[in-house]
Amino acid sequence: MFDGLDQADDMARRGLILATLTKLKQICNHPALFLKEGNLFNIRERSNKVDRLLAMVEEVRQQGDRCLIFTQFVGMGQMLRQILQKELGEQAFFLHGGTPKGQRDEMIARFQDRTLVGPKACHIFILSLKAGGVGLNLTAANHVFHFDRWWNPAVENQATDRSHRIGQQRHVQVHKFISLGTLEERIDEMIERKQELNQQIVGGGESWITELSTGELREIFTLRKEWLELDL
Numbered sequence: 265m266f267d268g269l270d271q272a273d274d275m276a277r278r279g280l281i282l283a284t285l286t287k288l289k290q291i292c293n294h295p296a297l298f299l300k301e302g303n304l305f306n307i308r309e310r311s312n313k314v315d316r317l318l319a320m321v322e323e324v325r326q327q328g329d330r331c332l333i334f335t336q337f338v339g340m341g342q343m344l345r346q347i348l349q350k351e352l353g354e355q356a357f358f359l360h361g362g363t364p365k366g367q368r369d370e371m372i373a374r375f376q377d378r379t380l381v382g383p384k385a386c387h388i389f390i391l392s393l394k395a396g397g398v399g400l401n402l403t404a405a406n407h408v409f410h411f412d413r414w415w416n417p418a419v420e421n422q423a424t425d426r427s428h429r430i431g432q433q434r435h436v437q438v439h440k441f442i443s444l445g446t447l448e449e450r451i452d453e454m455i456e457r458k459q460e461l462n463q464q465i466v467g468g469g470e471s472w473i474t475e476l477s478t479g480e481l482r483e484i485f486t487l488r489k490e491w492l493e494l495d496l
Contacts, residue, residue: 265485269478278474281481285447285473288485292443293340293412300339307347313441317344317411318351320439321388324407325352330375330387331407334423336414338362341390344411348388356388361395376404393423402426410440415451415473445488 265284269277290298294311308315317333324331335341338360345358357371374380375389389402393414405427414420420440427436442448451473476484 266478266482269481278471281474284485288447289412290337290340292446292448293335293337294343297337297339297343304343304346307343308351313411313443314344314347317409317441318347320409321348322352325354325387329407330405331389331409332402332405332423332427333388333390333409333411334393334420335390335411336393337412338392340411341392344390348390352388354388355383355386356390357386358390359395360392363395372400372402375402378404391423391426393419400426406436408436408438410438413440413442413448413452415455417455445490447484449488450484 265280268280272280287298292313294307294314296304296307296310308318321331321333333341333344335344341358341360345356348356357375359368359371363371371386371389374384375386377385380386389405391400408424408427410420410423424436424438440452442452473481473484
């Protein structure tokens, strides 16, 4: 990417940065997502994010609570649904942009219905960030997990608001997953520092990242040495 940045015009530069950003975010989630592996193996063991999510969702379920899990990648949502159902032995729904309206309405109704038991009941709802960010009422959940970060806080907040609609009577806990030492941690720090200027700086989704200088991008995309040394 850095080899091509200096020769690229503005449009090509933005595309190159966003493409690289997407790939690195996929790797932070799970190597199988980036590699587009068909036959998944050792899903939990190959991603600390997945391992941590499973542990937290298991705790949520032991307490009798329900949760929403947001990801921007359809492939990641499918993977999470598979591993959650396998590891926890209960049904998990996944709603994305390609979900038919009838199926979508049924999933929402069943998730919201606290009277359902057995195979019809569902307590874990995975949603693609864009498909699940607006217009849904999912107040049965009192835990929200953002498995990967969208660098526009307004989009994340809209998704979180699915559990804060009229009818919510409990406190909602929001959990945001960040791979330490990676671009996820760097950009999260930038957003936190500039929180009061979010509308001007990060109001346009991820486009603000493409306006950073090559030096700033190099710093963001480089793994932090302290985490590499700790891991070794």
